[in-house]
Amino acid sequence: MNIKKIMHVENLTHFYGNQIGCKNINFDLYKGEILGIVGESGSGKSTLLKCLSGEISPSAGKINISLDQGGVKDFLSLPEQEKRHLMRSMWGIVHQNPRDGLNLRISAGGNIAERLLNVSEKNYSFLRNTGKYWMKKTEMDPDRIDEFPLSFSGGMQQRLQISKILSSNPQIVFMDEPTGGLDVSVQAKILDTIKSIVRDINVTMIIVTHDLAVVRFLTDKLLVMKDGIIVESGLTDRVLDDPQHSYTQLLTSSILQV
Amino acid sequence: MKIIELKNVNKKFILHNQKGTVLKVLKNINLEIKTGECIALVGKSGIGKSTFLKMLYGNYLPSSGEINIYNNNKINIANALEHQIINLRRYFIGYVSQFLRVLPRVPIIEIVSDTLKQQSLFDEHSLIKIKKLLSELNIQESMWNLSPLTFSGGEQQRVNLAKTLIGNYSILLLDEPTASLDDINKSIVIDMIKSKLKKDVTIIVIVHDKKIRNEICTREINLEKYIPNDN
Numbered sequence: 354m355n356i357k358k359i360m361h362v363e364n365l366t367h368f369y370g371n372q373i374g375c376k377n378i379n380f381d382l383y384k385g386e387i388l389g390i391v392g393e394s395g396s397g398k399s400t401l402l403k404c405l406s407g408e409i410s411p412s413a414g415k416i417n418i419s420l421d422q423g424g425v426k427d428f429l430s431l432p433e434q435e436k437r438h439l440m441r442s443m444w445g446i447v448h449q450n451p452r453d454g455l456n457l458r459i460s461a462g463g464n465i466a467e468r469l470l471n472v473s474e475k476n477y478s479f480l481r482n483t484g485k486y487w488m489k490k491t492e493m494d495p496d497r498i499d500e501f502p503l504s505f506s507g508g509m510q511q512r513l514q515i516s517k518i519l520s521s522n523p524q525i526v527f528m529d530e531p532t533g534g535l536d537v538s539v540q541a542k543i544l545d546t547i548k549s550i551v552r553d554i555n556v557t558m559i560i561v562t563h564d565l566a567v568v569r570f571l572t573d574k575l576l577v578m579k580d581g582i583i584v585e586s587g588l589t590d591r592v593l594d595d596p597q598h599s600y601t602q603l604l605t606s607s608i609l610q611v
Numbered sequence: 612m613k614i615i616e617l618k619n620v621n622k623k624f625i626l627h628n629q630k631g632t633v634l635k636v637l638k639n640i641n642l643e644i645k646t647g648e649c650i651a652l653v654g655k656s657g658i659g660k661s662t663f664l665k666m667l668y669g670n671y672l673p674s675s676g677e678i679n680i681y682n683n684n685k686i687n688i689a690n691a692l693e694h695q696i697i698n699l700r701r702y703f704i705g706y707v708s709q710f711l712r713v714l715p716r717v718p719i720i721e722i723v724s725d726t727l728k729q730q731s732l733f734d735e736h737s738l739i740k741i742k743k744l745l746s747e748l749n750i751q752e753s754m755w756n757l758s759p760l761t762f763s764g765g766e767q768q769r770v771n772l773a774k775t776l777i778g779n780y781s782i783l784l785l786d787e788p789t790a791s792l793d794d795i796n797k798s799i800v801i802d803m804i805k806s807k808l809k810k811d812v813t814i815i816v817i818v819h820d821k822k823i824r825n826e827i828c829t830r831e832i833n834l835e836k837y838i839p840n841d842n
Binding site for chain 2: 356381541545570573587588594595598602606
């Protein structure tokens with residue numbers, strides 16, 4: 354069985370002035386894999402995600418990507434325009450706060466259509482049907498397609514953002530604490546939704562979170578970060594059930610039992 | 612034909628945050644398991660039987676040594692890539708843990724279907740097959756559309772068994788599959804294990820009841836001989 358390597362990261366490093374953001378990050382991501390990045394706040398996990406998704410330019414290192422079309426590309430040395438195009442069409446970024454990922458001045462349907470327009474889809478009824486299809490898929494009421502995001506609850510806004518990202522069929526999705534600001538019952542439902550969709554469309558995903566329950570539920574493999582570096586990595590249940598590094602042991606033994 | 616091979620496997624746990632305590636559990640395991648064998652792991656409680664099973668499943672990491680699984684090619688679980696292990700677990704090795712671990716709110720029928728979906732074996736006959744299995748395991752029809760999380764220990768164990776036994780695995784790792792079952796359900800599960808063996812499935816099982824071991828197992832591996840002597 355040969356699964357394609359979709360991303361290869363080598364010695365990725367980012368400094369904020371003299372301050373380490375993340376340092377010497379190395380890993381490979383294969384098609385269909387869901388990678389979790391965990392660590393306490395300040396561990397560099399969001400910095401790493403932003404370097405990977407192109408939101409910030411790292412100080413050093415290499416990111417090779419290999420998408421369905423076009424062979425292996427050295428992402429960081431692409432011309433800015435090509436980078437933007439990749440990010441718009443092949444990437445999807447789901448922000449912790451849905452309002453960062455949504456356009457609040459246009460309707461729910463408009464938000465979903467926006468990304469499809471970016472990849473040159475212009476048929477109005479197709480756009481509208483796709484909008485409804487994805488609202489249904491993320492368990493929203495498709496009749497609310499013409500309402501504005503601010504009329505939705507926080508959980509619904511997050512669903513809308515996920516619809517918007519997934520509708521354009523991205524090859525890699527980046528999620529930063531996708532259930533961070535939501536209460537527990539909404540969180541469980543959204544995780545359920547993400548999990549079932551991910552299996553359906555075989556998307557590759559990188560999720561940053563500090564919630565180990567989310568990680569166990571959603572991810573295949575895990576990077577544990579502390580002070581900007583990866584202290585442990587591996588199969589998710591292996592890292593959580595048989596942690597080798599002292600920090601991972603501290604992390605997994607600090608979970609309160611309900 | 613050998614299907615599992617352990618070479619110089621050692622396992623210790625280092626508890627960094629508990630004064631660096633080192634627990635040496637198993638040492639110098641060298642053995643081969645052939646296709647179709649039914650192996651019982653024996654030894655007193657705490658000796659490392661579950662640890663042994665978990666290492667075979669890739670859930671625990673051996674401190675050193677190789678654990679080779681012979682599929683079409685050889686895969687060393689101790690240093691395989693994550694997606695290789697995930698793939699082995701999806702199609703080749705099934706594991707029934709002592710305790711059921713499922714998502715909240717997912718009904719039994721979906722939990723069991725999921726195994727077949729993952730193996731790409733789910734078709735129009737699957738639901739009939741699943742319902743038959745659940746009935747054989749005496750899981751009442753009224754429960755099929757409920758989440759098993761609030762069920763009794765024995766019921767949860769039978770759901771846990773159904774979830775794995777429905778699949779088409781070549782290796783089954785069973786951690787006390789009959790521990791919280793009554794005698795009737797015990798013999799039902801034993802019959803199911805026997806029918807898996809008839810299909811040449813390789814089984815490694817932890818079971819305390821000597822009578823059951825004599826009934827299904829072709830060989831016993833006593834873990835006493837792998838206790839590190841400097842402990």
